[in-house]
Amino acid sequence: MADTLRNTLRIWGRRNSVNVQKVLWGAGELGLPFERREAGMEHGVVDTPAYRAMNPNGRVPTLEDGEVVLWESNSILRYLALKSLEAAPDGPAARLYPAGAAPRARVERWLDWTLSTLQPAERNLFWGMVRTPVERRDHKAIIASFEATAALWAIVEAQLGHGMPYVEGPDLTLADIVLGAYARRWFGIDMPGGPAIPRVEAWYARLEERPAFQEHIAPPMS
Structure with a gap:
């Protein structure tokens, strides 16, 4: 997998959010390492200026991949699949997407x-x-x-x-x-x-x- 997908992915969101879960599952199927940070509901964070600068909706998930910041879970899934395809055209993303x-x-x-x-x-x-x-x-x-x-x-x-x-x-x-x-x-x-x-x-x-x-x-x- 390309270095751009190694140790750079950060996923903001609580584990019990269905939209966060979709992204975590997708990353798991693609074999992508990531760091998850708690955000939303009892964890707060989503109303802070720093978080709103990443995601003006104040919702989860939000993805950070180096300089790339994305919100909307299905868009994040597409992005991870496409990045994975760029790095490994015959890898798992070829089937997922x-x-x-x-x-x-x-x-x-x-x-x-x-x-x-x-x-x-x-x-x-x-x-x-x-x-x-x-x-x-x-x-x-x-x-x-x-x-x-x-x-x-x-x-x-x-x-x-x-x-x-x-x-x-x-x-x-x-x-x-x-x-x-x-x-x-x-x-x-x-x-x-x-x-x-x-x-x-x-x-x-x-x-x-x-x-x-x-x-x-x-x-x-x-």
């Missing part, structure tokens, strides 16, 4: 779909069931979010009907990383009445076997 307009666009659509569609739908489910005390839960909002999210996982179930082990073919891609981070939340919340999605369950079981998933995604949700 495949070349060619059509293969790459098919991966990209899931990155966009996760942010535009899946994340907004499941937000009230996760926050309501994991980060809200029982006595303060808005059960109507939780149920509506659960039903909306279930319908979206049915879309992924149909996509996996192509007979391949991963969302866009035989290899793990960035699409599986962004979706898999949210699948951890879906399967980690005990709610009755979910749809039958055996292909998604089998796909998720494959993700669970990956060391980078186990390190960065599998820990208890909070």
